[in-house]
Amino acid sequence: MERTAGEIRDVGREAMIFEADVSSFSRAQDVAAQTKQHFGRIDFLLNNAGKAMPKGILDIAEDEFDRTIAINLKSCFNYIHAIAPIMVEQGAGRIASMSSINAQPGGVTAGVSRGPEIAARDIALRRLGKPDDIAQVVVFLATSEPYFITGQTFTVDGFQFNC
Numbered sequence: 001m002e003r004t005a006g007e008i009r010d011v012g013r014e015a016m017i018f019e020a021d022v023s024s025f026s027r028a029q030d031v032a033a034q035t036k037q038h039f040g041r042i043d044f045l046l047n048n049a050g051k052a053m054p055k056g057i058l059d060i061a062e063d064e065f066d067r068t069i070a071i072n073l074k075s076c077f078n079y080i081h082a083i084a085p086i087m088v089e090q091g092a093g094r095i096a097s098m099s100s101i102n103a104q105p106g107g108v109t110a111g112v113s114r115g116p117e118i119a120a121r122d123i124a125l126r127r128l129g130k131p132d133d134i135a136q137v138v139v140f141l142a143t144s145e146p147y148f149i150t151g152q153t154f155t156v157d158g159f160q161f162n163c
Contacts, residue, residue, distance in 0.1 A: 014039070022049040023070035025078045032082035041090050044142040045083045047076040047097035072099070096141045098134070101157050125158035133158075 005015035016038060020027045035042055051071040053060060076097045087093025137156055141149070 022075035022078065023067075025074075025081070028075075028078035028082040032079070032086060036086050042083050042086050043093055045079055045087075045093070045095045046138060046142075047079055047095070049075045050098075050100055052100070094142060094147055096138065098138075101155070101160065123158040123160045127158065129156065129158060 001017045001019075005017050008015040016035060018031045018034070020031055022028070032042065049071055051068050053064060053068045055064070080095055080097075083093070084095070087095075133156055137154055141154075
């Protein structure tokens with residue numbers, strides 16, 4: 001977190017660091033309040049927490065299922081619930097929630113012991129994705145005008161289901 005915050009500061013921007021369990025409703029409220037207090041407003045929320053559960057349904061224990069749902073789904077509720085009122089009060093704001101391609105049945109990494117060789121076989125663009133591939137979409141969603149895009153799904157996967 002410190003390294004990433006340093007990179008942000010190196011390009012002349014402010015950065016705050018929070019250690020938080022994203023499944024905690026009260027911690028999301030605290031993070032939102034501290035962020036608003038520091039910056040005076042919140043213009044963009046990106047929900048990007050996720051936990052893989054690479055087990056079959058008969059192999060998953062109830063506590064593992066509950067923790068996965070709390071991180072992958074409840075975290076989005078927690079932060080949207082904490083930040084949306086701030087955005088409503090200020091008259092603007094954007095929220096995006098990101099997940100893995102594994103959220104869709106047959107995701108490219110859904111199989112057992114699959115590695116970089118999938119790029120040549122299963123992805124039309126013949127390469128694995130890079131952080132910049134995702135970052136460009138996030139920047140678009142955070143900054144494009146007009147912001148009349150609502151309720152859309154953007155799949156950034158290099159067209160993994162090669163025909």
